[in-house]
Amino acid sequence: MTDLPGIVITGASGRMGQMLIKTVLESDKARLAGAVERTGHDWVGRDLGEAMGGTPLGVTVTDDALAAFTQAEAVIDFTAPEATIAFAKLAAQAGCVHVIGTTGMTEDQIAQLAPSAQKTPIVRAGNMSLGVNLLMQLTKKVAAALDEDFDIEVIEAHHHHKVDAPSGTALMLGEAAAEGRGVKLTDVEDRARDGITGARKKGDIGFSVIRGGDIVGEHDVLFAAAGERIILRHMATDRAIFARGAVKAALWGQGKAPGEYDMVDVLGL
Numbered sequence: 089m090t091d092l093p094g095i096v097i098t099g100a101s102g103r104m105g106q107m108l109i110k111t112v113l114e115s116d117k118a119r120l121a122g123a124v125e126r127t128g129h130d131w132v133g134r135d136l137g138e139a140m141g142g143t144p145l146g147v148t149v150t151d152d153a154l155a156a157f158t159q160a161e162a163v164i165d166f167t168a169p170e171a172t173i174a175f176a177k178l179a180a181q182a183g184c185v186h187v188i189g190t191t192g193m194t195e196d197q198i199a200q201l202a203p204s205a206q207k208t209p210i211v212r213a214g215n216m217s218l219g220v221n222l223l224m225q226l227t228k229k230v231a232a233a234l235d236e237d238f239d240i241e242v243i244e245a246h247h248h249h250k251v252d253a254p255s256g257t258a259l260m261l262g263e264a265a266a267e268g269r270g271v272k273l274t275d276v277e278d279r280a281r282d283g284i285t286g287a288r289k290k291g292d293i294g295f296s297v298i299r300g301g302d303i304v305g306e307h308d309v310l311f312a313a314a315g316e317r318i319i320l321r322h323m324a325t326d327r328a329i330f331a332r333g334a335v336k337a338a339l340w341g342q343g344k345a346p347g348e349y350d351m352v353d354v355l356g357l
């Protein structure tokens with residue numbers, strides 16, 4: 089046992105869960121304090137290292153999230169909306185920083201995090217990578233510089249397992265574009281086009297979604313006008329970028345006042 093901050097990973101068997109576990113194990117700034125999976129999952133009760141197909145790690149996967157959280161300083165949570173709401177209450181009870189990467193949460197579900205954020209820091213972002221958070225700032229600037237003669241479209245592509253659309257990142261980029269333009273995204277978003285839709289409405293921010301194969305995550309923000317186009321692009325080729333950002337957020341949150349934060353706060357952008 090070291091006195092490095094202990095981190096629990098929820099959704100341990102997931103694509104991001106396993107990447108997060110590897111990232112914490114490789115870190116010299118944090119220690120792995122536990123791994124949580126949902127009740128009934130066949131990893132529960134098994135040694136984490138063996139479950140991941142390697143050598144034993146001496147960490148048993150548990151479905152008792154609160155017991156795991158009380159042994160830790162931070163929880164990194166890339167799971168599903170309902171699970172994240174439950175984990176927020178338990179992280180607040182245990183006094184852990186809660187880093188949330190889960191996407192697809194409704195406005196109502198996001199609002200349910202507020203009471204927990206009064207007790208502990210919550211860092212939540214639809215994308216934890218440095219590149220995308222920088223792209224958000226660029227999107228805001230370009231949108232502020234251009235007028236509505238430039239149609240804004242956000243185009244995203246992800247692997248065929250992804251269950252939510254548009255991606256959390258696409259929505260963050262849409263929000264950034266709307267903020268740059270000084271409008272509310274909910275007033276101008278166009279999220280579904282099919283059939284006789286009519287011509288594009290000036291000022292709208294459109295979203296297009298591609299799902300296929302093993303695409304890790306690709307996002308374009310297109311500014312299209314008569315005679316010219318600008319494309320801001322981020323391409324993720326390795327989930328490690330999200331995991332590194334999440335571990336950075338968990339460490340950054342230590343000693344911070346309770347509240348809701350995002351990666352722009354963590355990265356100081």
Ligand SMILES: NC(=O)C1=CN([C@@H]2O[C@H](COP(=O)(O)OP(=O)(O)OC[C@H]3O[C@@H](n4cnc5c(N)ncnc54)[C@H](O)[C@@H]3O)[C@@H](O)[C@H]2O)C=CC1
Nearest residue numbers: 099102103104125126166167171189190191214215216330
């Ligand atoms: N913010 C970011 O930078 C990123 C966010 N994500 C988001 O993270 C989430 C997970 O993505 P993936 O790892 O690809 O999905 P996945 O389906 O591979 O993993 C989800 C995991 O959560 C577990 N889980 C679900 N309910 C649970 C519960 N009640 N208790 C404990 N574990 C539970 C599942 O058993 C599974 O292991 C998605 O919302 C995705 O959009 C993914 C990558 C980057």
Ligand SMILES: O=C(O)C1=N[C@H](C(=O)O)C[C@H](O)C1
Nearest residue numbers: 191214215250255256257305
């Ligand atoms: O589900 C994923 O895989 C990803 N989800 C996040 C999102 O919804 O934007 C981030 C990343 O693009 C990968």
